[in-house]
Each structure stands twice: as structure tokens, then as C-alpha cells.
Amino acid sequence: MKQSDAYISIRNVNKLFGSFQAISDVSIDIRQGEFFSLLGSSGCGKTTLLRMLAGFEMPTSGEIFIDGQPMSEVPPHRRPVNMVFQSYAIFPHLNVRDNIAYGLRKRKLSRAKRDTMVDEMLELIKLPEYGDRKANQLSGGQRQRIALARALILRPKVLLLDEPLGALDKQLREQMQLELRALQKTVGITFVFVTHDQEEALTLSDRIAVMANGRELQVDTPTRLYERPVNRDVASFIGNMNFFEGKITGISDHRASVDVKGLGHVTTTNFDAKLKPGVDICIAIRPEKLILTENEPRNTGNKARGQMDKAAYLGERSHYYVRLDGISQPVAISAQNRQRAEGAPEEKRPIWISWEDDAFVVLEDG
Amino acid sequence: MSGESATSANSGSPKPPGTGRLGRLLQRSEAARGLSLLSPTLLIMFIGVAVPFGILIVMSFWTQIGFGFDTSPTVANYENFGERPIYGALLKRSLWMSSAATAATVLLCYPMAYFVAFHIHRNKMIWIVLITLPFWTSYLLRVFAWKVVLGYEGVINSALMTLGLIKAPLEFLLYSQSAVVITLAHAWAAFAILPMYVSLEKIDKSLLEAATDLGDGPVRRFLRITLPLSMPGVISASLLIFIPTTGDYITPALLGGPDGAMIGNLIQKQFGAINNWPMGATLSIILMLSIAAIALVFMFVTNFVRKRIS
Structure with missing residues (x-):
């Protein structure tokens, strides 16, 4: 992405808590109007990064720009951002209307104008009858919406969301995901969304930054993160992945030939152009991209012989584990149960696995 | 079974x-x-x-006759209270002094409670113990200590004189209303700090961050979030101090002098030197009713104000 596209620009930011490095040299650019997610397991620094955008934490070094303005001298209450807290932080001594109108007090609006804006917001979050309720009379989902309305009414340039759906049950969470996505499209505000739930991040986001140990591992669209992860960490954090050792034997016409241990010869266009022939690499394939057959598949060279190890029936799909010669780790295969499954396949039964061209992806680290 | x-x-x-x-x-x-x-x-x-x-x-409906009582019920004592201005004046003064002591205590202790609740992250318990440490000594001892501090040749006067800031000792320090108010404010501080600390400590820190995030600077945030949410602590601290200090008689007896006498001293005298127990009982009941009325009005007003703020 070009620097000029960046609406939020995080430049070489470090954050130390005592001797603990929470964020190390993170640089991320976020575009205007984008639904951007920070994804990682707990302790990866995603919340710290979000709090630095809000101004509750200051970077130890580096700079954050929002709309071209450096933020280091701007206190949190003057930043053009608003936040939806993980705990929602609904003011318990105020009713719903006053919670939503909280930030408007500074704007010196007429009472009528303020009431109209609050009514519009209550309409938007589909709680028009709830204005006079107190926080303790609301369910988790309702609190979440009010926290959202309270931030959105101020029309911030950026809305920060700290795992806002984490406390909701599965069904409500899925519903809120759809609503959140639709809302973001309606209001057109840049959303920065923190989550540890990869599925949630994939569903909602335009782009995702995968984080681990205070670093950004990859910043990309959901499709590219899933299809072209840059390294093992990203590949194993998002979805499941089979990893193999290999060596590049030749590159021609944007296609790499790889000698893969246990599989033989594999070609793929999914590789980094910097890699040269003769390099040891790691090569990977998603379980659902492997095809399981009893007989040797014809018309393809992309195949290998193996032995059935285990099978697990999950209803809509089944997981199989297949042993290949020369590698200790069984290969995982996921297949949809298009036909009625006829019990589990016998162990040790010889079977074939095959794959389409370009199903494999070469990862950076060998 | x-x-x-x-x-x-x-x-x-x-x-x-x-x-x-x-x-x-x-x-x-x-x-x-x-x-x-x-x-x-x-x-x-x-x-x-x-x-x-x-x-x-x-x-309170009896009459004292010598060392005995006339037990036929009469409201003469209550009429007496209305007729003789000394009673009303003493009651008014007691309520006034105790209000001043309450306000002083709450105002001085709130920052301490705030400090421990928000700025101490480790060993909070030690801070709480340190704050209550003076209250491990007897009440009487603390009152005497203030006598030493405020006295004619006490700590303050001699220090100021040594520094040359004053020529003669300040006489208003001891045996005055201000001496009583100062001592009461100190003597009851722990009763103010603890409830206020508890209600401040309970405030979810993310509420404060949310208020900041929504555009409030520190002062506005304090007035709109911290103060209203800590009001239960402030109210209970105020009542905890106001109620017992109004009837206090040790401090005014030792430090008040003639100007600083309170209704408690008079009640004590009714049961002692004056030997008019029914009048003492009447004064006690009037004092209690006044405190109850004031406490009710206070609670009503704070409730009303709280609703108006929000």
C-alpha cells in the first residue's frame, strides 16, 4: 500500500512495560473506511496497540499518525477516535439516552438537536424503546449496542473496538457480526477491531493484521491470509495446515518446482519471488485441498500413496489422517460428506491422496 | 420424625x-x-x-423534684426548651459545628481516599492500615494531643513565634469553636476515609477511560463520573461523622472553652451537676430528632441532586 493511502499510520512503534516488550517495531497502515482487524492470541499485543491508538498508552518509541496528524502530543480526550470497550463500560448511574448523549455535551448543541440525534442512534441500534432504562436493566447484547451508539453518535474518524463480541453467546455473536458489518458499511467510518477469534476476523474484515509476540506477522485480506500465508505462524494460526519440508529444484515461468519429502515432485505458483533454486523451504497445504481416493487417480501427476491412520466423522464433513512414507506426522485431510458416510474406513488401508495445481504454498521459513 | x-x-x-x-x-x-x-x-x-x-x-415527660421525680406526664420540659433561648442556641451551635467538622473531614479525606484508590497499585492494605494507625490510640489521647498542638504554648504557637511570624500566641487556637472543629475533623477521619475509599475503589476503571474517550478532560470526568459514582461513600461518610459529632461532649469539654460548648455538654450537666434528668432526657430526644431530620433532608437533597446531574 502506498503511504499516501494510509489514514492511520503506525510507524515503528515499540512499547515497553518495565522490561517486557509488549509491542516491538510494529508498522501498519490502515485505509479510510476500512474494516481492519488486529488478530492474535491473548498477550500478542493487539489490545495494547489499540489502546495506543485511543491514547490510553503511549508508545515508548515510534509514532502514530491519524489523518496525517502525529498523535504523540494529543491526549486521549482530544483524539478523533472513539472506543467500544470489551466490558462495554456503560455508565451505571445514567440511563440509556444519557449514556448515548454523553459525549455530545461538549458540542454545545440545543436540547432538541441532541434528542433527535439520540433518537436516530436508538433507531440505528434497533433499541428505540430503551431510552429510559438503566444499565443494569440491559442484556449483554443491548449493552454492546449502546456502547457502539455512544461512540458512533460523535461521528469519530476511527472507531476502535476491543473484542466487543467476546462476552456474547455464539448465536448472538454471529448476529452481531452481521449487524456490525452492515453498520460499518452504512456509517462509512474506519473500524479497527481487536479479536482473538480468527473466524470472526475473516468474516468481518477488509484486511487483517495477524500479530504474535508484539509483532505484526502479516497484514493482508482474509483471502490472501488464508491462501497465501507468509510463514508457519500465520498459516497455523488461521485454519489448519499440513507442513512439509522441501527443496526448490527449479523456477521457470513464475512456477517453482519443489522436491517435497514424502510427496515427491510438486509445482506451485504460490511462492516468494526472492527464493532461489536449491533453497530448503517449508511447503504447506490446507486439509480441504487434498483429495482422498481409494484407487490411483488418473490424469494427474499430483498424487501420493499412503495408509489410512484415523478418521473422525463431524457430520457435514469428516477429518482423515493419512500416513505417508518417509514422514512421521500424519497428513490431515478434510472432506465434505457429499454422500452418506459408510462408517469409518479401516486402518492401514492403502489409499491415494491427490491435489490440484497450485494448491501448495511455499512459506518463507525453511 | x-x-x-x-x-x-x-x-x-x-x-x-x-x-x-x-x-x-x-x-x-x-x-x-x-x-x-x-x-x-x-x-x-x-x-x-x-x-x-x-x-x-x-x-422526658417527668419532672425533677429534688432528688426524686414527679412521674405525672407533662410536656413542661419541651415547653421549657422552646422558652429558654440557651437550649436552642446550643443546639444550633452544635449542629453548625458538627456540620463544619463533617464538611472539613469529608473534603480533607476525599483526596486521601482517592489517592489510595487510584494511585496506589501495590500494598493497598498497608496504606489503609497506615491511614487508620492514629485511630489505634484512644479518643481521649487524640483530643489531648490536639491540646498540645493548639495550646497557648503549644506546637503551632511556639513554632510561629520562633519564626517571628507572630509576637503573641494566637488565642483563638485553643478553647474555641475552631479548636473543636479541627479536633473532631481529625478524630473522625478514619470513618470518612474508609467508606469513601471503598466506593472509589469499586469504580470500574474502564468507565473513566470511556469518559475520557468520549471527550472529557480530567476535571469534567471527575465531576460527571467519579464524583457521582462515589457519592454513596461520601454520603455514608458524612452521616457517620455528623451523627456522632453533634452529640459529642468530650472534645468541646476539653478544647471548647465557653464559646465552644455543645449541646452534649449541657446534656451531661443535666444528668450531673444540674441534676435535672428529665430535662436531660428531653434535650437528648430533641437532639436525636434534629439529627434524624437533618439526615433525612441531606439524603433527600443528595438524591435529588444526583438525579439532576444525570
């Missing part, structure tokens, strides 16, 4: 819970169970509070 099981319980076998007549009664009624748990306290409250209070009320 009747008397038999109770007797068999006596013969060594363990008695299952809830057997016997009393046990069954307890099991049936939640209220009975609650009352039985409360009963020791209730008994003490009855003997120690309700009975003397009843005696006080009855006695």
Missing part, C-alpha cells in the same frame, strides 16, 4: 439437621431462620438500645 428422633439423637447417633420441633420450624420458615440468626444481636439491641430509649422517652 418427632420427639423420638430427638431422644435417639441423645443416645449417640448423629442428629440429622432440621429434626426436632424447633428444627422443623426453622426449616419451614425463612423468616424464623433469619430471626434466630439475629437473635443474639436483637437481644443486645433490645436491652442496650430500645429499653434505655424507652426510659428516656418516658422520663
Whole structure:
């Protein structure tokens, strides 16, 4: 992405808590109007990064720009951002209307104008009858919406969301995901969304930054993160992945030939152009991209012989584990149960696995 | 399950819970169970509070005759209170001094409670213990300590004179209303800090961050979030100090001088030197009613203000 596209620009930011490095040299650019997610397991620094955008934490070094303005001298209450807290932080001594109108007090609006804006917001979050309720009379989902309305009414340039759906049950969470996505499209505000739930991040986001140990591992669209992860960490954090050792034997016409241990010869266009022939690499394939057959598949060279190890029936799909010669780790295969499954396949039964061209992806680290 | 099981319980076998007549009664009624748990306290409250209070009320309608009482009921004592301005004046002064002491205590202790609640992250318990440390000494000792501090040749006067800031000792320091207010404010500080600390400590820190995030600077945030949410602590601290200090008689007796005397001193004298117990009882009851009325008005006003702020 070009620097000029960046609406939020995080430049070489470090954050130390005592001797603990929470964020190390993170640089991320976020575009205007984008639904951007920070994804990682707990302790990866995603919340710290979000709090630095809000101004509750200051970077130890580096700079954050929002709309071209450096933020280091701007206190949190003057930043053009608003936040939806993980705990929602609904003011318990105020009713719903006053919670939503909280930030408007500074704007010196007429009472009528303020009431109209609050009514519009209550309409938007589909709680028009709830204005006079107190926080303790609301369910988790309702609190979440009010926290959202309270931030959105101020029309911030950026809305920060700290795992806002984490406390909701599965069904409500899925519903809120759809609503959140639709809302973001309606209001057109840049959303920065923190989550540890990869599925949630994939569903909602335009782009995702995968984080681990205070670093950004990859910043990309959901499709590219899933299809072209840059390294093992990203590949194993998002979805499941089979990893193999290999060596590049030749590159021609944007296609790499790889000698893969246990599989033989594999070609793929999914590789980094910097890699040269003769390099040891790691090569990977998603379980659902492997095809399981009893007989040797014809018309393809992309195949290998193996032995059935285990099978697990999950209803809509089944997981199989297949042993290949020369590698200790069984290969995982996921297949949809298009036909009625006829019990589990016998162990040790010889079977074939095959794959389409370009199903494999070469990862950076060998 | 009747008397038999109770007797068999006596013969060594363990008695299952809830057997016997009393046990069954307890099991049936939640209220009975609650009352039985409360009963020791209730008994003490009855003997120690309700009975003397009843005696006080009855006695306030009696008349003192020499060393005995005329027990025919009369409201003469209450009329007497209305007719002689000294009583009303003393009551007014007591309420005023105690209000001043309460306001001073709450205002001075709030920052301390705030500091411990928000700026101490480790060993909070030690800070709380340190704050209450002066209160491990006797009340009387603390009052005497202030006598030493405020006295004619006390710490403050001699320090100021040594520095050459004053030529003669400041006389208003001791034996005055201000001496009583200062001492009361100090003596009751722990009762103000603890409830206020508890209510400040309870405030979810993310609420403060949310207020900041929504555009409030530190002052506005304090007024709109911290203060309203800590009001329960402020109110209970105020009542905890106002109620006992109004009737206090030790501090005004030792530090008040003639100007600083409070109604408590007069009540004490009625039961002592003046030897008019019925009048003392009447004054006690009037004092109690005044405090109750003020406390009610105070609670009503704060409730009203709280609703208006939000």
C-alpha cells in the first residue's frame, strides 16, 4: 500500500512495560473506511496497540499518525477516535439516552438537536424503546449496542473496538457480526477491531493484521491470509495446515518446482519471488485441498500413496489422517460428506491422496 | 420424625439437621431462620438500645423534684426548651459545628481516599492500615494531643513565634469553636476515609477511560463520573461523622472553652451537676430528632441532586 493511502499510520512503534516488550517495531497502515482487524492470541499485543491508538498508552518509541496528524502530543480526550470497550463500560448511574448523549455535551448543541440525534442512534441500534432504562436493566447484547451508539453518535474518524463480541453467546455473536458489518458499511467510518477469534476476523474484515509476540506477522485480506500465508505462524494460526519440508529444484515461468519429502515432485505458483533454486523451504497445504481416493487417480501427476491412520466423522464433513512414507506426522485431510458416510474406513488401508495445481504454498521459513 | 428422633439423637447417633420441633420450624420458615440468626444481636439491641430509649422517652415527660421525680406526664420540659433561648442556641451551635467538622473531614479525606484508590497499585492494605494507625490510640489521647498542638504554648504557637511570624500566641487556637472543629475533623477521619475509599475503589476503571474517550478532560470526568459514582461513600461518610459529632461532649469539654460548648455538654450537666434528668432526657430526644431530620433532608437533597446531574 502506498503511504499516501494510509489514514492511520503506525510507524515503528515499540512499547515497553518495565522490561517486557509488549509491542516491538510494529508498522501498519490502515485505509479510510476500512474494516481492519488486529488478530492474535491473548498477550500478542493487539489490545495494547489499540489502546495506543485511543491514547490510553503511549508508545515508548515510534509514532502514530491519524489523518496525517502525529498523535504523540494529543491526549486521549482530544483524539478523533472513539472506543467500544470489551466490558462495554456503560455508565451505571445514567440511563440509556444519557449514556448515548454523553459525549455530545461538549458540542454545545440545543436540547432538541441532541434528542433527535439520540433518537436516530436508538433507531440505528434497533433499541428505540430503551431510552429510559438503566444499565443494569440491559442484556449483554443491548449493552454492546449502546456502547457502539455512544461512540458512533460523535461521528469519530476511527472507531476502535476491543473484542466487543467476546462476552456474547455464539448465536448472538454471529448476529452481531452481521449487524456490525452492515453498520460499518452504512456509517462509512474506519473500524479497527481487536479479536482473538480468527473466524470472526475473516468474516468481518477488509484486511487483517495477524500479530504474535508484539509483532505484526502479516497484514493482508482474509483471502490472501488464508491462501497465501507468509510463514508457519500465520498459516497455523488461521485454519489448519499440513507442513512439509522441501527443496526448490527449479523456477521457470513464475512456477517453482519443489522436491517435497514424502510427496515427491510438486509445482506451485504460490511462492516468494526472492527464493532461489536449491533453497530448503517449508511447503504447506490446507486439509480441504487434498483429495482422498481409494484407487490411483488418473490424469494427474499430483498424487501420493499412503495408509489410512484415523478418521473422525463431524457430520457435514469428516477429518482423515493419512500416513505417508518417509514422514512421521500424519497428513490431515478434510472432506465434505457429499454422500452418506459408510462408517469409518479401516486402518492401514492403502489409499491415494491427490491435489490440484497450485494448491501448495511455499512459506518463507525453511 | 418427632420427639423420638430427638431422644435417639441423645443416645449417640448423629442428629440429622432440621429434626426436632424447633428444627422443623426453622426449616419451614425463612423468616424464623433469619430471626434466630439475629437473635443474639436483637437481644443486645433490645436491652442496650430500645429499653434505655424507652426510659428516656418516658422520663422526658417527668419532672425533677429534688432528688426524686414527679412521674405525672407533662410536656413542661419541651415547653421549657422552646422558652429558654440557651437550649436552642446550643443546639444550633452544635449542629453548625458538627456540620463544619463533617464538611472539613469529608473534603480533607476525599483526596486521601482517592489517592489510595487510584494511585496506589501495590500494598493497598498497608496504606489503609497506615491511614487508620492514629485511630489505634484512644479518643481521649487524640483530643489531648490536639491540646498540645493548639495550646497557648503549644506546637503551632511556639513554632510561629520562633519564626517571628507572630509576637503573641494566637488565642483563638485553643478553647474555641475552631479548636473543636479541627479536633473532631481529625478524630473522625478514619470513618470518612474508609467508606469513601471503598466506593472509589469499586469504580470500574474502564468507565473513566470511556469518559475520557468520549471527550472529557480530567476535571469534567471527575465531576460527571467519579464524583457521582462515589457519592454513596461520601454520603455514608458524612452521616457517620455528623451523627456522632453533634452529640459529642468530650472534645468541646476539653478544647471548647465557653464559646465552644455543645449541646452534649449541657446534656451531661443535666444528668450531673444540674441534676435535672428529665430535662436531660428531653434535650437528648430533641437532639436525636434534629439529627434524624437533618439526615433525612441531606439524603433527600443528595438524591435529588444526583438525579439532576444525570
